[in-house]
Amino acid sequence: MRQKRAKTYRKLMHLYSMSFGFRQPYQILVDSEMCKIAIDSKLDLTKQLSTVLQGNVKPMITQCSMQELYLQGRERQPAVDLAKTFERRKCNHREAIPGDECLLSVVGETNKHRYVVATQLHTLRNRLRIIPAVPVVHINRAVMVLEPPSEATLKAKELTEEQLLHPSAPELATVPQVKPVQKKRKGPKGPNPLSVKKKKKQPETSGRASQKSKAETSDTPLSTAGLPGQKRKRDSQDDRHEGQSAGMTDGAQDTATTRTRKKRRKTSAVPPPSP
Numbered sequence: 001m002r003q004k005r006a007k008t009y010r011k012l013m014h015l016y017s018m019s020f021g022f023r024q025p026y027q028i029l030v031d032s033e034m035c036k037i038a039i040d041s042k043l044d045l046t047k048q049l050s051t052v053l054q055g056n057v058k059p060m061i062t063q064c065s066m067q068e069l070y071l072q073g074r075e076r077q078p079a080v081d082l083a084k085t086f087e088r089r090k091c092n093h094r095e096a097i098p099g100d101e102c103l104l105s106v107v108g109e110t111n112k113h114r115y116v117v118a119t120q121l122h123t124l125r126n127r128l129r130i131i132p133a134v135p136v137v138h139i140n141r142a143v144m145v146l147e148p149p150s151e152a153t154l155k156a157k158e159l160t161e162e163q164l165l166h167p168s169a170p171e172l173a174t175v176p177q178v179k180p181v182q183k184k185r186k187g188p189k190g191p192n193p194l195s196v197k198k199k200k201k202q203p204e205t206s207g208r209a210s211q212k213s214k215a216e217t218s219d220t221p222l223s224t225a226g227l228p229g230q231k232r233k234r235d236s237q238d239d240r241h242e243g244q245s246a247g248m249t250d251g252a253q254d255t256a257t258t259r260t261r262k263k264r265r266k267t268s269a270v271p272p273p274s275p
Helices: 003-020 032-041 045-053 063-071 074-084 099-107 122-128 151-165 169-174 204-219 236-246 250-269
Strands: 026-030 057-062 087-089 115-118 136-140 143-146
Touching (some): 003 045, 032 045, 032 074, 032 136, 045 143, 057 063, 057 099, 063 087, 099 122, 122 136
Parallel strands (some): 026 115, 057 087, 115 136
Antiparallel strands (some): 136 143
């Protein structure tokens, strides 16, 4: 076998082994026509299969294919002897059916048992190309050839690769769920709280006194507010203020008298208006 052809066959079998789980020794289903052509071409069938598939092989034949060889008489006795050296694959057919139908039933729709099919029937090869992951071997001019993968095989390979990329359901159940991290919005920042001066708290006594003064001013009637040039009349409110001033301490009375003296000085210092 040429080096280039051997390299391509090695790549093909690597594809079947990595994507579909083919392992050595490869199980090869041989039909009756392949046995007859191997005898006519004087080929060592087991050796040629091992060189093409680049590994150990285990040829197998079904009971229906053996029955076809028996029906062809003594002329095909060498093919029968060759087929007897292969392992017998049970097809579970009570009555013998055609060899191509038997091989299709053994392979199934998905080639569950990973068989390699060696056949010379053109119709059988066309029907096997529809089934994914089925390597097909045939003899062309005394040379054994491994067919390239079909379109169904390439599509099945892409599906298996996609499934390997995505995790399965039990794997997703074991993975802990991580909450998405919220990104901080960029915007104007506020002042540094350490550099801002704290507000001084006012004493409670001053606040209460101011509230009392406001309440007192609001309670004064309008009649008590004297007109300019008239003396303000004494009311009960003035008497109340006097009583409060009488109850004040000596220090508070001194401060009040000093304030009244200053006011009198200011009023006396202002000159009278000229006539």
